[in-house]
Amino acid sequence: MTRQGAQEESDNMLIDEPQLPQRAQIAALPDEFNPSYLKLYYSKLFPHSDLYRWMSYGNDGKHPGCDSSYLGRREFSYTLDNDIFVRYNTFNSAAELENSIKEKCPLKIDIGPIYNLNPANRNAYAGDNVLTPVERELIFDIDMTDYDDVRYCCSGADVCLDCWPLMTVAIKVIDTSLRDDFGFRHILWVYSGRRGVHCWVCDRKARWLTNEQRAAVADYFRVYKGNENSNKKVTLMGQVLHPFLARSYTEVLKEYFETKLLTSQNILSSEERYEKILDMIPDQSIASELRAKWQDGRRSSSAKEDINIVRWEQLKQLLQRHKAQGVRRCVEEIVFTFTYPRLDMEVSKHMNHLLKAPFCVHPKTGRVCVPIDPNNCEEFDPTTVPTLTQLLEELNREGFRSDVEGEWNKTSLGNAIKLFRSSFLQPLLKSCKEEMESSYNAKLQQSKNLLSW
Amino acid sequence: MQVVRSHQSHSTFSSSTGSVSASPTLPLYRSAPELEVRLEDFESFAVDRLRVLKGISDGLSRGKKPDEMEKLVNELWKTNMRHQDSSQVLNKDIISHFVLRLVYCRTEELRKWFLSMESALFRHRFRNQTAEAQRAIMEEFDLPCKAVSNAEFESLKEKLGQVARSIGHNHSLPTADAIYYKVPFEEVPELVAGRKVFINQGYAYVAMNQVVSLVATIFRSLLSKALILTNRKWATSIREQEQHRLTPIVEALCSSYLGPDYSQPKEYGEISLKDIDQLAKSSFPLCMRHLYEKLREDHHLKHAGRMQLGLFLKGVGLNVDDSLAFWREEFSKKVGLEKFEKNYAYNIRHNYGKEGKKTDYTPYSCQKIILSTPGVGDHHGCPYRHFGEENLRAALSRMGVNSRAMEDVMGKVRNRDYQLACTLTFEALHAAPCDAGINHPNQYFSDSQKLLKAKKDSSA
Numbered sequence: 001m002t003r004q005g006a007q008e009e010s011d012n013m014l015i016d017e018p019q020l021p022q023r024a025q026i027a028a029l030p031d032e033f034n035p036s037y038l039k040l041y042y043s044k045l046f047p048h049s050d051l052y053r054w055m056s057y058g059n060d061g062k063h064p065g066c067d068s069s070y071l072g073r074r075e076f077s078y079t080l081d082n083d084i085f086v087r088y089n090t091f092n093s094a095a096e097l098e099n100s101i102k103e104k105c106p107l108k109i110d111i112g113p114i115y116n117l118n119p120a121n122r123n124a125y126a127g128d129n130v131l132t133p134v135e136r137e138l139i140f141d142i143d144m145t146d147y148d149d150v151r152y153c154c155s156g157a158d159v160c161l162d163c164w165p166l167m168t169v170a171i172k173v174i175d176t177s178l179r180d181d182f183g184f185r186h187i188l189w190v191y192s193g194r195r196g197v198h199c200w201v202c203d204r205k206a207r208w209l210t211n212e213q214r215a216a217v218a219d220y221f222r223v224y225k226g227n228e229n230s231n232k233k234v235t236l237m238g239q240v241l242h243p244f245l246a247r248s249y250t251e252v253l254k255e256y257f258e259t260k261l262l263t264s265q266n267i268l269s270s271e272e273r274y275e276k277i278l279d280m281i282p283d284q285s286i287a288s289e290l291r292a293k294w295q296d297g298r299r300s301s302s303a304k305e306d307i308n309i310v311r312w313e314q315l316k317q318l319l320q321r322h323k324a325q326g327v328r329r330c331v332e333e334i335v336f337t338f339t340y341p342r343l344d345m346e347v348s349k350h351m352n353h354l355l356k357a358p359f360c361v362h363p364k365t366g367r368v369c370v371p372i373d374p375n376n377c378e379e380f381d382p383t384t385v386p387t388l389t390q391l392l393e394e395l396n397r398e399g400f401r402s403d404v405e406g407e408w409n410k411t412s413l414g415n416a417i418k419l420f421r422s423s424f425l426q427p428l429l430k431s432c433k434e435e436m437e438s439s440y441n442a443k444l445q446q447s448k449n450l451l452s453w
Numbered sequence: 454m455q456v457v458r459s460h461q462s463h464s465t466f467s468s469s470t471g472s473v474s475a476s477p478t479l480p481l482y483r484s485a486p487e488l489e490v491r492l493e494d495f496e497s498f499a500v501d502r503l504r505v506l507k508g509i510s511d512g513l514s515r516g517k518k519p520d521e522m523e524k525l526v527n528e529l530w531k532t533n534m535r536h537q538d539s540s541q542v543l544n545k546d547i548i549s550h551f552v553l554r555l556v557y558c559r560t561e562e563l564r565k566w567f568l569s570m571e572s573a574l575f576r577h578r579f580r581n582q583t584a585e586a587q588r589a590i591m592e593e594f595d596l597p598c599k600a601v602s603n604a605e606f607e608s609l610k611e612k613l614g615q616v617a618r619s620i621g622h623n624h625s626l627p628t629a630d631a632i633y634y635k636v637p638f639e640e641v642p643e644l645v646a647g648r649k650v651f652i653n654q655g656y657a658y659v660a661m662n663q664v665v666s667l668v669a670t671i672f673r674s675l676l677s678k679a680l681i682l683t684n685r686k687w688a689t690s691i692r693e694q695e696q697h698r699l700t701p702i703v704e705a706l707c708s709s710y711l712g713p714d715y716s717q718p719k720e721y722g723e724i725s726l727k728d729i730d731q732l733a734k735s736s737f738p739l740c741m742r743h744l745y746e747k748l749r750e751d752h753h754l755k756h757a758g759r760m761q762l763g764l765f766l767k768g769v770g771l772n773v774d775d776s777l778a779f780w781r782e783e784f785s786k787k788v789g790l791e792k793f794e795k796n797y798a799y800n801i802r803h804n805y806g807k808e809g810k811k812t813d814y815t816p817y818s819c820q821k822i823i824l825s826t827p828g829v830g831d832h833h834g835c836p837y838r839h840f841g842e843e844n845l846r847a848a849l850s851r852m853g854v855n856s857r858a859m860e861d862v863m864g865k866v867r868n869r870d871y872q873l874a875c876t877l878t879f880e881a882l883h884a885a886p887c888d889a890g891i892n893h894p895n896q897y898f899s900d901s902q903k904l905l906k907a908k909k910d911s912s913a
């Protein structure tokens with residue numbers, strides 16, 4: 001029997017026997033991610049139609065302005081079992097998309113750009129007809145591993161509630177700027193399933209940016225220069241900060257640094273750690289003065305107060321009354337270093353980068369890539385995001401019928417899908433409709449004018 | 454634009470051409486001018502402009518600072534774009550631009566290069582215009598921006614000042630009569646990337662002294678589109694129609710090498726066969742060293758490789774008899790003496806026989822080598838461009854490049870500054886600067902020999 005067959009059989013067993021005692025079933029579900037449960041997830045819970053409607057951007061309607069080739073030019077790629085990567089899947093309808101996902105049961109679905117031509121037939125094109133991406137959401141990828149030099153609680157792929165605030169900061173800073181500075185409205189934040197977040201900017205204008213313009217936006221967000229071998233990674237130039245940086249600092253970074261990360265990461269508690277910060281101070285005499293104070297040990301500080309806070313206040317006092325501006329600026333540089341978002345620039349700069357679709361299940365953690373509400377992102381807790389196993393247990397508990405799909409409502413996925421619809425999909429589709437209407441009318445008007453000549 | 458034989462007189466612009474009326478000194482090249490050009494001007498104007506563009510390219514890839522670039526471009530323009538008849542200066546500017554469009558429209562790579570160099574040049578020239586002329590150009594471009602109204606300005610004054618101070622424009626803090634333009638942020642990517650503007654609700658507020666960036670972006674995108682159209686026209690009609698007249702000129706121009714002539718060895722006279730191994734180690738650039746080593750190893754090279762190395766050796770000073778002996782020695786090991794004399798010797802003699810005129814028989818310039826497209830089994834080309842990273846690193850360390858210099862070289866390679874990578878290699882191996890940069894393998898050779906001789910003399 002093929003492996004595929006074996007999987008189907010075990011899935012069918014789960015579906016067909018809801019009358020089994022609940023306890024036995026729960027025990028039967030191992031904790032880790034299990035690819036064979038994916039099939040069930042895709043058939044019962046995955047919001048296929050939401051993905052379809054999003055990716056259609058209003059072109060799935062009856063309006064005469066709809067472009068029926070639109071969805072078919074979008075690349076979806078699958079990561080299948082055994083690490084097989086299949087690029088350039090395309091779909092012309094909601095049914096095709098859904099059937100394919102259910103049949104192939106991909107471990108991961110990535111979304112690519114919309115091309116000038118249907119990429120599935122890419123080999124048939126010759127000469128001038130080169131496959132080129134023409135439209136793509138502006139995307140951002142923020143990964144906790146890029147923060148390893150400023151978090152002490154975990155490293156690599158792990159995250160915990162002590163370092164997660166770094167992601168909260170990133171969402172707040174980037175989201176505010178995308179909306180207030182760049183004027184974007186349709187922004188989707190998604191938990192990457194393990195240690196980071198993804199951002200999709202879906203406004204029409206964002207989708208049509210050139211690579212150069214994408215790079216410009218990404219660079220606007222960049223404050224990190226230099227390399228592994230220099231201590232001070234953030235260099236803030238100029239007499240004052242650019243309004244975007246100044247706002248980020250006063251509204252987000254400073255608060256998160258002083259009230260959360262400073263103590264949760266114990267940024268100044270040990271010699272090894274505070275040396276890293278003293279290294280960032282350009283005035284050697286101040287650095288030595290602080291070092292002398294801190295080496296003295298805990299004696300000088302009252303036991304009640306957190307040592308990190310005490311030391312931070314001492315540092316600020318000395319630096320902020322310095323006459324050289326470069327030294328005063330150092331306080332901000334330290335805060336930026338320890339809190340400011342670190343983007344994977346390459347992902348944002350090129351239209352043809354792939355990005356994992358929301359509602360995929362992370363194969364290592366089993367967690368679902370759920371949307372994050374940027375307005376309440378401080379409440380998001382990655383450790384309570386529903387896992388595949390948990391969702392299937394919930395389904396089992398509720399008892400489900402094999403002929404009904406989309407039973408997410410009965411599970412803890414329900415809130416995630418509701419959030420996706422209410423805060424992202426519905427407003428987006430409304431704008432798409434309006435834009436389609438107005439551009440269609442403009443075209444009509446134009447052709448009328450042509451006729452009257 | 455119409456190209457005529459030289460005996461015909463040429464007319465000047467018809468005054469109706471929009472492109473000149475906007476600004477008398479900085480044309481926007483919106484449409485090809487209606488004027489007749491003499492055939493020799495067609496080529497020589499283009500060559501002059503090419504010198505400017507190549508100079509800019511060289512300066513940029515050497516990482517010259519803005520003020521150094523400013524000086525450099527001024528110099529280049531002054532020395533190359535003059536015309537003894539001052540009424541012809543503008544014509545020369547426009548004609549040369551349109552000729553080079555033909556030359557550089559033909560591949561993506563050429564277009565990209567031309568586009569960045571012309572944009573850099575335009576940017577430089579725009580900055581040197583009077584405020585009035587600048588405004589005229591902006592109007593001509595129909596910029597999608599409007600000056601910020603007083604009320605809006607007042608409400609944003611503080612933020613605009615904050616931006617100005619953040620980029621060190623303290624002297625140009627916004628005053629009441631300051632003009633700001635409000636443009637969609639995507640029109641000024643470079644200002645956005647550097648956080649050099651205030652951005653609010655999708656609009657960037659561009660100060661008058663920053664408009665060059667806006668104008669240059671538009672110039673660039675218009676030119677980019679125009680190049681695609683030119684390419685289409687070239688491919689569908691011009692190439693065919695002009696196959697006996699302009700086409701050969703156009704095709705030669707893009708790989709034309711503008712430095713000194715290396716077809717006749719001058720400085721060091723002849724080299725002899727017995728020295729050649731030693732010289733290959735000490736003074737051959739990587740491209741030639743590689744061909745040379747491959748020839749010694751395989752006793753064979755394909756045609757393009759034989760041409761690249763053979764002409765180089767001719768330029769280096771290997772006479773025709775030594776050259777024959779050299780190739781015979783290697784090839785006979787593989788194909789046998791008889792076959793060599795029959796199939797290969799003629800070509801080698803031929804290379805020597807037709808010196809001078811024909812570009813094909815002068816040693817190849819870096820430009821030409823870099824643009825070549827070696828296939829399977831080929832060893833010609835420029836290693837900096839055509840080798841994979843690993844092979845290149847290995848080849849460089851065999852040459853004796855130390856690890857620190859290696860990173861610099863690889864950095865240039867990643868930026869596609871192949872000639873600069875070669876220059877840095879030269880500098881590392883000779884522990885001496887090479888300010889002119891490497892433009893020709895034979896120049897690499899003669900510069901290297903000069904340095905080595907000087908060293909020998911001083912130690913003697």
Ligand code: SF4
Pocket residue numbers: 738739740741818819820822823834835836837871872875891892893894897
């Ligand atoms: S840059 Fe010129 S000399 Fe140097 S290796 Fe390439 S082609 Fe040869």
Ligand SMILES: [Zn+2]
Pocket residue numbers: 151153154158159160161162163164
């Ligand atoms: Zn942690």
